[in-house]
Amino acid sequence: MSFFYHFGDYINMLAATFSRPEKRAIYFKRIMEEANAIGVDSLGIVAIISVFVGMVTTINTSYQLVSAFLPRKVIGEVVGTSVILELSPTICCLVLAGKVGSNIATELGSMRVSEQIDAMDAMGVNSKGYLIFPKIIAAIVVIPLLILISMGLSISAGIFIGKITGIVSPAQFIDGTRATFQTYTFTFALIKTFTFAFLIASVSSYQGYFMSGGSIEVGKASTRAVVYSCVLILLSDYLLAQLFL
């Protein structure tokens, strides 16, 4: 029963979040601020993850290819497809659920505890719209851009490590990646990323906005935001794959 209660509350929150804003110009400014916090501040961690994912996947794939009958460009095929279809969208979003999700939940939870959200409501501001809407919009715009950067960095790291270790030449790697590249797969990866971004921002906002209690509960809300976002990302990953692939 608790699940249905929270799900209903979540839907009501989304309805209030996407209602007409008081002033578009102010909301645009808020979106830019959130895009900076979510996107620019996450670039470093996404870059580090992507580079290592690309390098490790290339080495692992090479290790598995023990047969001399398989051309080396297969490494590029496997790494390219894995990175675009799964590794970049899912692993990066799981990490972003931790970084961005906990940030959002903690920020809103702290505002709830210090009555800042009550102050907005008392003034007649649609606090859900003012606080949550910019976060969701910024997330679904910026996180896919981060994933595109991640894909590029992972594949580049794969090329780099392949050349350094002599596993595969850059030309063979790129040849393999291009051979298996499909627009459909790439579009599917972006659809997944939009879904994950929406889940991270909305679920974390829900946990922070509706928490009650003191500083311990803020921490618990932040933890719940991360855990629920991660579980929903994995669940939606499976469902989308089942539906579209």
Add this chain to the structure above:
Amino acid sequence: MLKGIDAVFKEGKTNMIIGGSGSGKTVLMKCIVGLMEPDGGTILYDGRDFTNMHPKVKRETRQEIGMLFQYAALFDSMTVEDNVAFPLRLFTKQTPKEIKDRVDFCLDRVNLEKVNNLYPDEISGGMRKRVGIARAIALNPKYLFCDEPNSGLDPQTSIVIDELIKEITEDFGTTTIINTHDMNSVLEHGEYIIYLYKGTKHWEGTKEEIRNADNEELKEFIYAAQFAKEHHIALLQANKKG
């Protein structure tokens, strides 16, 4: 929590809700402002049924309300100037210069200078309360709610805040409702007082009537406040002699 509270606050006056901790003062105020939904009953603002208003109309009505929270509830990611300007930027069509002038007027009205660019954690508790008042009056509200405005303040600053609220009530003609358990404040400024006890309205009247009230719980409440004050004075005098 609350039962059978029936009260009509006086327009343009300083109304007070008093009672011990846990008597329901803050819950009552949050119900009146719409931050909590009552299970029953009606809240009227000049005859308008606030309880059953459409959410959009309710939000518009709230623009007539200014509220000072117990710990000021300033937005900590914004400067003092941005805090006071916040409702003006959202709800008015004023130019940036007009908003700046209004912000300066409000801060000047609460006797704050040179704090515009400071953040809430860079100013004292008393200053935060005054910024909270400045923000509450920015839109020239018809109704001003103050939830324990003296909470956490030293006696001198408490008096300053009380005087400020009183002046604003008189100058702007607002209907002010204050939650407090500070009897000094009540006896000095309360023009209409309701006393809550265990979630019910136990007494109502003026500051002139309160001392002679024959309500036992109210008498104990006033006595405790008076005892605490006199005990404190006695301690100070003992320390002086010693």
